[in-house]
Amino acid sequence: MIFAMGGGGFTMEPANPLLDDFVLSLARVEEPRVLFLPTASGDTTGQINAFKARFTDRACVPECLSLFRLRDSTRTLEETVLAHDILYVGGGSMRNLLAIWHAHGLDSLLVQAWREGRVLAGLSAGAMCWFQAGVTRSSGPPEPIAGLGLLEGSLTVHADGEPERLPVWLAGVRDGTLPGGWSLDDGVGLLFRGEQLERIVSSRPGASAQRVDAIAGELVRHRLEPELLQSDGPGRLTGDDEAVQELRRVHLLRRGIRSAGG
Amino acid sequence: MEKDGSLLDDYVLSLVEAPRPRVCFLPTASGDADHYVVRFYRRFSSGCDASHVSLFRRDQGTGGVEDDLATHLLGQDLIYVGGGNVVSMLGAWRAHGLDEILRKAWRKGVLLCGPSAGSLCWFEQALSAFHGAPQPVRGLGLLPYSNCVHYDAEPERRAEYHRFVGDGMRDGFAVEDGVGLHFRGTSLLRVVSSRPDGRAYLVQAGKQGVVETRLESSDLGARPSAPPPQTRAHEPVAA
Numbered sequence: 489m490i491f492a493m494g495g496g497g498f499t500m501e502p503a504n505p506l507l508d509d510f511v512l513s514l515a516r517v518e519e520p521r522v523l524f525l526p527t528a529s530g531d532t533t534g535q536i537n538a539f540k541a542r543f544t545d546r547a548c549v550p551e552c553l554s555l556f557r558l559r560d561s562t563r564t565l566e567e568t569v570l571a572h573d574i575l576y577v578g579g580g581s582m583r584n585l586l587a588i589w590h591a592h593g594l595d596s597l598l599v600q601a602w603r604e605g606r607v608l609a610g611l612s613a614g615a616m617c618w619f620q621a622g623v624t625r626s627s628g629p630p631e632p633i634a635g636l637g638l639l640e641g642s643l644t645v646h647a648d649g650e651p652e653r654l655p656v657w658l659a660g661v662r663d664g665t666l667p668g669g670w671s672l673d674d675g676v677g678l679l680f681r682g683e684q685l686e687r688i689v690s691s692r693p694g695a696s697a698q699r700v701d702a703i704a705g706e707l708v709r710h711r712l713e714p715e716l717l718q719s720d721g722p723g724r725l726t727g728d729d730e731a732v733q734e735l736r737r738v739h740l741l742r743r744g745i746r747s748a749g750g
Numbered sequence: 751m752e753k754d755g756s757l758l759d760d761y762v763l764s765l766v767e768a769p770r771p772r773v774c775f776l777p778t779a780s781g782d783a784d785h786y787v788v789r790f791y792r793r794f795s796s797g798c799d800a801s802h803v804s805l806f807r808r809d810q811g812t813g814g815v816e817d818d819l820a821t822h823l824l825g826q827d828l829i830y831v832g833g834g835n836v837v838s839m840l841g842a843w844r845a846h847g848l849d850e851i852l853r854k855a856w857r858k859g860v861l862l863c864g865p866s867a868g869s870l871c872w873f874e875q876a877l878s879a880f881h882g883a884p885q886p887v888r889g890l891g892l893l894p895y896s897n898c899v900h901y902d903a904e905p906e907r908r909a910e911y912h913r914f915v916g917d918g919m920r921d922g923f924a925v926e927d928g929v930g931l932h933f934r935g936t937s938l939l940r941v942v943s944s945r946p947d948g949r950a951y952l953v954q955a956g957k958q959g960v961v962e963t964r965l966e967s968s969d970l971g972a973r974p975s976a977p978p979p980q981t982r983a984h985e986p987v988a989a
Contacts, residue, residue, distance in 0.1 A: 527838075530781025530806040555838045556781035564882035581806050584842045591841025626844070628808050
């Protein structure tokens with residue numbers, strides 16, 4: 489499964505957990521292991537802290553994968569990636585993201601993870617990367633960029649928040665340099681089961697998506713209405729109750745076992 | 751800029767003849783970590799024309815140099831590459847064409863330097879331990895040797911490097927923290943150390959196995975008025 493967000497989640501919506509709870513609900517297990525990949529940002533402390541703040545007290549086992557910080561890890565990248573149920577990719581520079589993944593062989597590991605049924609989720613660069621193409625600002629001005637191509641079509645993000653990407657995307661789709669695809673507002677996510685679009689969801693009222701294709705040189709645009717996600721979604725443990733305390737103890741215990749086991 | 755590294759920074763600056771050297775920092779290997787960029791400006795902005803290139807913030811106008819990276823980098827006296835993850839750095843460099851620009855800068859005579867990942871990158875091969883077991887990494891290949899850094903920091907590092915060189919990795923240089931190798935062209939000119947006991951070694955595969963030869967080094971702390979050698983071009987300094 490792939491869940492691609494135009495923006496939103498813990499780095500962009502610290503007070504709105506709807507999309508992140510939806511991500512957790514996609515895993516087959518009740519307490520999924522979630523690996524955050526902040527590569528596109530250069531592994532900024534801000535993204536890592538936001539991830540921890542969002543997921544530490546939720547029904548999951550969160551972990552960050554850094555490709556910059558020199559923390560000794562005895563596990564290989566393959567062991568780390570394949571030990572997780574959800575791979576959550578942050579935003580930033582899509583050009584750097586793909587180049588760095590490729591340098592580490594992480595792109596093929598993520599493809600393997602997807603084929604084996606794990607959930608790939610992400611926003612912005614971390615959403616466009618799964619498609620044939622996207623529109624990036626990695627070098628400043630927006631420009632088309634090729635993605636990993638797991639999903640057919642192109643994706644452009646932050647349609648409402650950074651509208652300067654849209655004309656570049658539309659021009660590319662019109663002249664055929666980009667395949668037809670989707671533009672997403674902040675807060676909107678597309679859920680693909682296999683390669684099929686299954687649901688369009690949103691964390692914000694009024695946010696929308698559109699599907700655009702070029703037919704005989706003309707753009708055909710369809711506005712798509714997302715389902716507005718409801719609060720008290722699955723996976724959330726609220727308050728200072730016993731369940732949260734117990735979950736924390738379990739997390740600590742597991743970390744201890746993992747590090748003791750090398 | 752590293753811990754106890756100011757003597758090495760002074761040494762590198764002493765190699766530049768310009769009264770106010772143009773120095774550009776590439777913090778790519780750290781993911782353009784803000785604290786590292788700040789440390790660079792603290793260290794270099796008083797005596798130098800200091801700048802930096804960020805490959806991660808180019809969309810936000812906070813990427814330091816924004817326009818023509820090639821023109822900017824080729825106009826520097828010194829390019830200072832920060833530490834971090836060498837594999838990630840080389841991947842990002844390739845995506846932005848920085849690998850070619852840096853090769854050109856070296857041929858043009860720009861002084862290239864850096865610690866850790868900023869050392870490994872200039873060599874043909876490097877040993878990098880990051881996720882899991884150490885692995886050989888292909889660098890830019892300006893220097894036709896291999897390189898192993900933090901040689902004293904981890905107990906297994908020596909045995910691992912010897913094993914790789916014995917198994918076909920190029921002969922090369924093993925360097926402890928605080929020690930720098932100064933190359934002119936592709937020839938090692940000098941080994942300098944910011945610590946009295948800092949060491950570097952030449953590690954070579956021979957018929958009777960791998961041979962490690964300790965290289966003579968100058969203690970920068972003991973010779974505060976060491977005259978800089980008359981040098982100009984083609985000088986990576988790897989610390």
